[in-house]
Amino acid sequence: MENRKKKILSWALYDWANSTYSTTVMAGFFPVFFKMYWSQGVDATVSTARLGTAISISSLVIAFMSPTLGVVADLRGLKKLFCLSFMLIGVIACGWMTFIPLGDWWNAILAYSIAMMAFNASCVFYESLMPFVAEPKEMDYVSSLGYALGYLGGGILFLINVLMHLFPEWFGLRDGVQAVQVSFMTVAVWWFVFSIPLARNVPEPAVPVSKDNIWKLTNRSILTLQATFKELITKERNLLIFMIAYWMYIDGVYTVMTMAVDYGMSIGLGSKDLIAALLITQFIGFPCAYYFGTVTKRFGAKLPVLVCIGIYSVTVVAAMWMSQAWHFYLLAVIIGMVQGGVQSLSRSLFGKMAPKHQSGEYFGLFNLVGRFASILGPLIVAFTVTITGNSRVGMVGLLLLFIVGGGLLMKVKEPQEHG
Numbered sequence: 260m261e262n263r264k265k266k267i268l269s270w271a272l273y274d275w276a277n278s279t280y281s282t283t284v285m286a287g288f289f290p291v292f293f294k295m296y297w298s299q300g301v302d303a304t305v306s307t308a309r310l311g312t313a314i315s316i317s318s319l320v321i322a323f324m325s326p327t328l329g330v331v332a333d334l335r336g337l338k339k340l341f342c343l344s345f346m347l348i349g350v351i352a353c354g355w356m357t358f359i360p361l362g363d364w365w366n367a368i369l370a371y372s373i374a375m376m377a378f379n380a381s382c383v384f385y386e387s388l389m390p391f392v393a394e395p396k397e398m399d400y401v402s403s404l405g406y407a408l409g410y411l412g413g414g415i416l417f418l419i420n421v422l423m424h425l426f427p428e429w430f431g432l433r434d435g436v437q438a439v440q441v442s443f444m445t446v447a448v449w450w451f452v453f454s455i456p457l458a459r460n461v462p463e464p465a466v467p468v469s470k471d472n473i474w475k476l477t478n479r480s481i482l483t484l485q486a487t488f489k490e491l492i493t494k495e496r497n498l499l500i501f502m503i504a505y506w507m508y509i510d511g512v513y514t515v516m517t518m519a520v521d522y523g524m525s526i527g528l529g530s531k532d533l534i535a536a537l538l539i540t541q542f543i544g545f546p547c548a549y550y551f552g553t554v555t556k557r558f559g560a561k562l563p564v565l566v567c568i569g570i571y572s573v574t575v576v577a578a579m580w581m582s583q584a585w586h587f588y589l590l591a592v593i594i595g596m597v598q599g600g601v602q603s604l605s606r607s608l609f610g611k612m613a614p615k616h617q618s619g620e621y622f623g624l625f626n627l628v629g630r631f632a633s634i635l636g637p638l639i640v641a642f643t644v645t646i647t648g649n650s651r652v653g654m655v656g657l658l659l660l661f662i663v664g665g666g667l668l669m670k671v672k673e674p675q676e677h678g
Contacts, residue, residue, distance in 0.1 A: 267401055269460035270392045273385050274405035275412030276453035279446045280378050282413035283420050284353060286516055287537050288439050289371055294524060296436065297359065297367040304644050309368065311641030317372040321379045330483050332384055333617055339463045342384035343454065349377030350451045356443035386606060387622040391464040395611050399560055402607035403552025406599040407545050414541030416449050421534055498612050501671045505605055506628045508568050508664025511575065511657035512601055514636030515594065523587055532584040536591035543592055548599025560604040561673045567601035568665040575654045611674050
């Protein structure tokens with residue numbers, strides 16, 4: 260039992276490790292730094308379009324890679340190795356951001372895209388390990404524990420990074436610019452160090468290992484994916500409906516996450532107010548994500564996810580009328596309450612529905628759905644603000660995605676827990 264708890268905690272700590280990228284880099288400093296430092300003197304709508312396009316291209320790359328890599332990981336027993344390999348690529352890309360000079364928006368976008376691709380790829384294999392760490396009846400709790408630790412770990416480092424930016428002299432730094440640059444390096448170090456428990460304590464799942472070479476494996480993976488898609492359409496209709504529903508609503512969730520700070524800056528809010536709001540989201544997200552893992556014993560996972568989707572629908576419309584800092588703080592509180600819930604319970608719901616020994620393949624498909632959603636959402640925002648010249652209307656199109664996704668999710672039959 261103690262060894263089991265150790266494996267669960269070590270697995271969940273990878274959320275603690277990699278969430279520093281999604282907070283300090285993706286949601287926090289990169290959008291601000293990209294607009295004010297690497298795109299200095301460029302119109303706000305141009306930098307927004309560049310950022311949205313880069314996110315979409317990076318998402319497209321991982322969308323095409325992850326299912327095939329997932330099958331290869333299943334066939335060769337390489338889930339943990341792939342997770343840690345992509346982690347190292349992400350760590351190097353984050354460290355690179357520290358050294359990119361003023362105005363070099365092209366290399367900044369390149370480093371960010373590589374880091375984002377590696378972050379998402381590592382998560383495919385990290386999540387595919389969950390069925391081997393937790394029994395089906397534990398998955399809601401274990402998945403929520405991971406997200407809760409992610410919010411706490413990401414929030415702690417982000418708080419340190421914000422203090423570095425506001426009070427650089429406390430840390431022996433020259434100014435706020437150098438503080439942000441050093442912050443990218445702290446993310447790289449944190450991500451690497453706190454991945455060690457997973458590397459040491461979570462074993463590679465014992466599966467029958469194929470001895471085919473990489474080319475045969477790739478061809479086999481394509482044939483396997485074709486068979487899986489056919490099976491989804493003909494036999495696994497419930498899982499197929501869930502994946503389409505997830506595709507719709509997670510589009511809105513990811514777009515809010517990746518574009519919120521840029522959106523706030525574009526409508527005239529101060530960067531300090533926006534960063535403070537992100538901190539609020541992190542520290543409210545920690546207990547709320549954990550709480551969502553406990554309510555499933557009474558309500559299941561589907562109903563809490565539907566509640567989260569409803570709250571997101573209201574907030575993207577209300578965001579049109581934001582004009583003061585406290586509006587963004589209120590938005591941060593609301594998003595912090597539901598963001599971890601919709602992510603963690605979607606992950607555990609999928610984990611319970613997917614075949615265990617094809618977890619790499621199925622979580623590759625799960626990530627494929629999420630990545631294609633991430634392609635559409637930012638492009639909607641980028642296209643809308645470019646055509647209208649009005650940053651306030653960029654998020655409204657997401658409402659349709661929440662409505663369609665929620666409607667389809669209502670048709671999904673939630674599996675009974677066992678194990």
